[in-house]
Amino acid sequence: MGMQYNSDQIAQILPHRYPFALVDKIIDGEPGKWAKGIKCVTVNEPFFQGHFPQKHVMPGVLLIEAMAQVGGVAILALPENKGKLAFLGRVHDARFRRQVVPGDVVEMECVLTKQRGPIGVGTCKATVDGQVAVTAEITFAIGQE
Template sequence: MDAPAEQMTPATDAAADSHQVPQSIDILKIMQSIPHRYPFLLIDKMVEIHAGQSAIGIKNVTVNEPFFQGHFPSHPVMPGVLIVEAMAQTAATLVVMTLGKAFEGKLVYFMTIENAKFRRPVGPGDQLRIHVDKERSRANVWKFKGVARVDDVAVAEATFSAMIMG
């Protein structure tokens, strides 16, 4: 059976070449876009991508996550820093999808985290819906605002920046 065709939108960032950006991507395309792998790949799919503007990533949290072995065995809670990392991976994928061929041979590096807030625990069975919005970019530095939600309730938020290097 053929996979459904990806819906495409034009890239809108000034730095992007004239390529089409998929509105959603699966784990295989994410793995082509960013270097993270198990156990540190923290997004399962992207359900919305607006090139140069915003994206929504999904993380399905399961009891099999390796961090639950020590955080905490009798009451598993996803570490907040990993929720922020999932935001950063969502943002990095947005950068790659936005820049297209202009990104080849480069990586996105996390630079700063500001105003991180953790509002409620995330545990097995939760689905994180990770919204990232690009606030601004200058040269190779992009700044983002991220909010992670479970069942439409904000569980974490942060402002962070990343640098494109390579």
């Protein structure tokens, strides 16, 4: 097993806080290469008040953000990136294949495929019960606070 972080340890790497901390734990990975994380979806999430009141569905943009945060842990876990930020630069070829609802455990993986200077690309996938929910390629830029 590679990287393993609980929510307190993730908060030491990523700047995101409630209600925007979207990764509950990192279960595997290698700094600078890839990470796998978990998001446990609960009906108590604030976005379910408006998306949608009659049928709770996790917004696709938040699934993209959650996958990007997993990638952020992968890149920001490198010692040379400690205290830096990873900004989302582009989302390419996002595909939504399954709705994510309260009670789902979303397993997300982001593999960093390219990096040139402060710019990098990650290939991301989120699954629920082995079914693909979302895939996307994200571009990020590492910067200072």
